Amino acid sequence: MRPMRLALAQINLTVGDLEGNTSLVLEYMERARQCGADVVAFPEMCLTGYPPEDLLLKPHFIARNRNEMERVVAHSQGLTAIVGFVESDGGDTYNAAAVAHHGKLAGVHRKAYLPNYGVFDEERYFKAGTESPVFLVNGIGIGINICEDIWYPVGPGLAQSMGGAELIIVINASPFNAGKLRFRERLVCTRAADYEAFVAYLNTVGGQDELVFDGGSLLSDPSGNLIARAGQFQEELLVVDIDADEVFRVSLHDPRSRRERSRGTALPEVTRVNLDGAPFTQPKPPLTPGIAPPLEPTAEVYHALVMGTRDYVHKNGFQKVVIGLSGGIDSSLVAAIAVDALGRESVMGVTMPSRYTSEASRRDAQLLAQNLGIEVIQVSIEEPFSGFLRALEGPFSSTQPGVAEENLQARSRANILLSLSNKFGWLVLTTGNKSELATGYATLAGDLSGGFAVIRDVPKTLAFELTRYRNQAAGQDIIPESVLTKPPSAELRPDQKDSDSLPPYEVLDPILKAYVEEDKSLAEIVTLGYDEATVSQVMRMVDRNEYKRRQGPVGIKITPRAFGRDRRMPIVNRYREC
Amino acid sequence: MRPMRLALAQINLTVGDLEGNTSLVLEYMERARQCGADVVAFPEMCLTGYPPEDLLLKPHFIARNRNEMERVVAHSQGLTAIVGFVESDGGDTYNAAAVAHHGKLAGVHRKAYLPNYGVFDEERYFKAGTESPVFLVNGIGIGINICEDIWYPVGPGLAQSMGGAELIIVINASPFNAGKLRFRERLVCTRAADYEAFVAYLNTVGGQDELVFDGGSLLSDPSGNLIARAGQFQEELLVVDIDADEVFRVSLHDPRSRRERSRGTALPEVTRVNLDGAPFTQPKPPLTPGIAPPLEPTAEVYHALVMGTRDYVHKNGFQKVVIGLSGGIDSSLVAAIAVDALGRESVMGVTMPSRYTSEASRRDAQLLAQNLGIEVIQVSIEEPFSGFLRALEGPFSSTQPGVAEENLQARSRANILLSLSNKFGWLVLTTGNKSELATGYATLAGDLSGGFAVIRDVPKTLAFELTRYRNQAAGQDIIPESVLTKPPSAELRPDQKDSDSLPPYEVLDPILKAYVEEDKSLAEIVTLGYDEATVSQVMRMVDRNEYKRRQGPVGIKITPRAFGRDRRMPIVNRYREC
Numbered sequence A, B: 001m002r003p004m005r006l007a008l009a010q011i012n013l014t015v016g017d018l019e020g021n022t023s024l025v026l027e028y029m030e031r032a033r034q035c036g037a038d039v040v041a042f043p044e045m046c047l048t049g050y051p052p053e054d055l056l057l058k059p060h061f062i063a064r065n066r067n068e069m070e071r072v073v074a075h076s077q078g079l080t081a082i083v084g085f086v087e088s089d090g091g092d093t094y095n096a097a098a099v100a101h102h103g104k105l106a107g108v109h110r111k112a113y114l115p116n117y118g119v120f121d122e123e124r125y126f127k128a129g130t131e132s133p134v135f136l137v138n139g140i141g142i143g144i145n146i147c148e149d150i151w152y153p154v155g156p157g158l159a160q161s162m163g164g165a166e167l168i169i170v171i172n173a174s175p176f177n178a179g180k181l182r183f184r185e186r187l188v189c190t191r192a193a194d195y196e197a198f199v200a201y202l203n204t205v206g207g208q209d210e211l212v213f214d215g216g217s218l219l220s221d222p223s224g225n226l227i228a229r230a231g232q233f234q235e236e237l238l239v240v241d242i243d244a245d246e247v248f249r250v251s252l253h254d255p256r257s258r259r260e261r262s263r264g265t266a267l268p269e270v271t272r273v274n275l276d277g278a279p280f281t282q283p284k285p286p287l288t289p290g291i292a293p294p295l296e297p298t299a300e301v302y303h304a305l306v307m308g309t310r311d312y313v314h315k316n317g318f319q320k321v322v323i324g325l326s327g328g329i330d331s332s333l334v335a336a337i338a339v340d341a342l343g344r345e346s347v348m349g350v351t352m353p354s355r356y357t358s359e360a361s362r363r364d365a366q367l368l369a370q371n372l373g374i375e376v377i378q379v380s381i382e383e384p385f386s387g388f389l390r391a392l393e394g395p396f397s398s399t400q401p402g403v404a405e406e407n408l409q410a411r412s413r414a415n416i417l418l419s420l421s422n423k424f425g426w427l428v429l430t431t432g433n434k435s436e437l438a439t440g441y442a443t444l445a446g447d448l449s450g451g452f453a454v455i456r457d458v459p460k461t462l463a464f465e466l467t468r469y470r471n472q473a474a475g476q477d478i479i480p481e482s483v484l485t486k487p488p489s490a491e492l493r494p495d496q497k498d499s500d501s502l503p504p505y506e507v508l509d510p511i512l513k514a515y516v517e518e519d520k521s522l523a524e525i526v527t528l529g530y531d532e533a534t535v536s537q538v539m540r541m542v543d544r545n546e547y548k549r550r551q552g553p554v555g556i557k558i559t560p561r562a563f564g565r566d567r568r569m570p571i572v573n574r575y576r577e578c
Helices: A018-034 A053-057 A059-074 A147-151 A156-162 A180-195 A245-253 A256-263 A297-315 A329-342 A359-372 A382-391 A403-424 A434-439 A460-474 A481-485 A505-517 A522-527 A532-544 B018-034 B053-057 B059-074 B147-151 B156-162 B180-195 B245-253 B256-263 B297-315 B329-342 B359-372 B382-391 B403-424 B434-439 B460-474 B481-485 B505-517 B522-527 B532-544
Strands: A003-010 A039-041 A080-089 A092-101 A104-110 A134-137 A140-146 A167-172 A198-203 A205-208 A211-214 A218-220 A226-229 A236-243 A272-274 A321-324 A347-351 A375-378 A427-430 B003-010 B039-041 B080-089 B092-101 B104-110 B134-137 B140-146 B167-172 B198-203 B205-208 B211-214 B218-220 B226-229 B236-243 B272-274 B321-324 B347-351 B375-378 B427-430
Touching (some): A003 A018, A018 A039, A018 A059, A059 A080, A059 A104, A092 A140, A140 A147, A140 A156, A147 A156, A147 A167, A156 A180, A180 A218, A218 A236, A226 A236, A236 A245, A297 A460, A321 A329, A329 A347, A329 A460, A347 A359, A359 A481, A382 A403, A382 B403, A403 A427, A434 A532, A460 A481, A460 A505, B003 B018, B018 B080, B053 B059, B059 B080, B059 B092, B080 B104, B140 B156, B147 B156, B147 B180, B156 B256, B167 B180, B180 B226, B198 B236, B211 B297, B218 B236, B236 B245, B329 B347, B329 B427, B329 B460, B347 B403, B359 B481, B403 B427, B434 B460, B434 B505, B505 B532
Parallel strands (some): A039 A080, A140 A167, A167 A198, A321 A347, A321 A427, A347 A375, B134 B272, B167 B198
Antiparallel strands (some): A003 A236, A080 A092, A205 A211, A218 A226, B003 B236, B198 B218, B205 B211
8 A cells, every 4th residue: 555645626716816816725735734635736827817818928927926836835834735836937937836845845847738729828928848757755656737738648647657657636727618527537537547547637616707617626546447526616625545556556457558668659758856754644544535426518507607607796896797687588597697606686687678578578577587586677778769769860861760770779778787887886797698699699889798798608599408407407487488488589679580680599509509619611511401591691690790799798608619719700801601 | 143033012911802812912923024023922821811810720711722822823924923821731730931933833931930929829820830941043042931930030041041042031911010110120131131141021011900011011131231112001012123142242241151150050951942944034124122211100100090990991891980079189080090091981970969068079070070071960969868867767866976877978979879880881980099998998888889999009198199190291280279289078077077087198108008018017117207106096997997998899009019919818807916
């Protein structure tokens, strides 16, 4: 037996809050100590929060993060702590992990693979590390990876395991998208089996602008078996016991590393750093590790939206949000998410009926507010809407009513919500979904405008699923059944239906996924079984409306490719496939 | 004499318009031929336009750009043409230059240094090239650099010149900021003297979303003398004669390359590619190259704003713009720029007075419209504003009038402008300046909203300078003198002045430059001579208002660091220096 107790601190950090983040690290370090942990790991860049973006271009920000790192090191008596921070050295900066050991800085690992795709811009800030040290703690070899490092088959983990690492600790700030947890589990367990080493994957948790980090930290044994997992979307100190002797036992049964070593595969040199000091491991009662079950796909997205909303609101210092309730599915879903995120006292509903608002919509909005137990006020838009029509009588004379008159209503509603925000300090949650944002079926300075766009990455068909999920979870129709069954409508003119302007959502959403998320071509999308004219119409709508998407508030990424940092398209863009 | 006639095609391309861009290239190729040019160069990525951003993640986009490149090659009879395109090879893509020679593809140069800072994201898309070929045309050695390549002291130009290149052709898409032209000239002439070679620097021209490319292509001789320059902000075929014998003559007088060669400085191997076929150079009457004088600093910015506006409007297919005229300096300046960019028939002014609009403002707005010769309509906001106040009577009862009521006016104005846009297809030009955007002195879904933000990167003090410049250029007060002399006011409440909420602009703007553009610390800014409380107040305003900046339309970058792609700050951000 060569036992080690490892603690993974899956914690919720705040970008820029260097002191607050450090306090949280120190608190979890103390908890790890009390659990008898030998080693405790903290997330990637946990002192700065992730991603700090251009804060990384401020010299004093880097300096202060360094000071906080030193404070953490000074508090590491009786432990080995692995702490993500930004290292600066000779004018270069690194995404790095400090190895604090019993009050001293024992070493630093630098991230070797810098992601610069999707939402990531790490080449903008960092130099890549080239070393793959192995740290010996109580004689047990530990290699550190930082996030992207583990995704590469010939990443530092391979060199480290060939060089004697029995445990690879991967510290992450890995953003959520639906289904990613399972992908990570598969990857980590495969790497563990490849390396014939324990692999501990620690993820951060919490919301940051567009991103939600979902936690779900996990540990694989050297045979590739999942032996522990933390919950998703919650803070947790996952404490596990490992026996490093297991590594040698597995390697005797698995010829692969032996064979690789004898083939002399060229890998970077590995330095070994022996961490002196008292061997911490004392006899302690064994732990039974828990494997938190993963959330079901719809539940997972729902929880991501709840955490993303809660963190955006609270981390920006707001106490209360305001939502325009139309009686439709999007605003109903957003209200339910807001109540789950913030509590019903922190959510204010506003109904803003017009001459075109149906009785059913009024009833549904009231019923929803009642079911959620939120306060609701009514502000009619008739007065400002008529005011606009009168003001514009001159310029609009001899024109037919159309989209201008419709948008006046959407903008009057935005004006009312934003006025309430100005007056009472409530954050406006917008309620537009991804299908609308993609096609431009939304009004600039109208429903597009506000403080935070909760479901901007949720396709309409998924909004229906999420609503049904929420009702099922409650065991009752919190969101009235009629909201789910009536045909979607913006109610900006008599008898308007979304289907007047858009293909049915069951057709639209798969086309959007293929085009927006996967960059498939017209021909490729048609072979999925869609009508060419429809596909072509949808593609044009997407291309034409990039300018609108630039002007909405940020919202939570839940798909592999969200509008925002993730999909950077020019506005002036004459490229047309069709 | 080893003469060569070189043509630099400084042309205005459109992102995504592969066929249109190719047609323009072919047209300039023909013009170069008629000028008797041996070699003609086209800008970086001229077939795709720059930057195509995530269009580069579409396989068919890459394939079609390849087809267009082949079309250019097929049309290159009697010439050597250097043409920027996107090369794909074995699953990697490169920012590359095709060398088309007399109907054949003679070679490709790949950009070695990929910018991934500021507005640039090239590591997101491209692999860096590693070769530095020298192409022999009529026995004269030519090395190609692509933009960033020339900025590195040990870039490919050094290896190429040591390996026999007598002419380095740098093809660029180098975005404008004030003063950059002189910086480039200094750099290019220094490199030419270092290399002991001619260096031709070809820049593209035109507007693309946030960016304006300013042209100003230039040529230095091997002694570092500027011998030709194209105009700024205009298309031009700059044709120049060089004599490659000059290189040898200079090298006999300058010991530096001899010394470097004898020291054996490690540089990449250079391959030489001999371009076969007819020697093109025929005796022709000599040219006298012109050196276009650079624009004065204020004129330069003004021209950038004009070109950026014209291209955004036209490349997006709009015929006409609409501007809310308040009688203040910002909207007056934007209207003047719009008229210069589009012609007065394409600019519609709208005055939207309220109970707080002064008689002076009304008069100034009318006089401006008259001076510019643009049509102006008046739409009072009193009806919608009163409508909103009545609608909100309930929720606002027992509150004091404040920012909510002020913003209702700004949002009513935006609603009117956007309604006119919806009704008549006019693009709304917003009129906010950088000082306002930085401090959040602007209304979300109000003056922030619209189609294009002409002066969003122009500090208020520079807006004054630009206005004076425009009047001086006209030889009369196109923009009424009273606009320049009255104290700036938003006129949203009685007797309001900007200086009620903000420090004087002469104080504010230098603080903003130091903080926003240069990331200087509080202490550093105070040492520039500003009051600590003021600096601290300004820094907080900037930090707190990131969410607003995310929701405005794009506008033209004219400073070294604009809000937008150039400055990527988190919204959730608890970092405070003070």
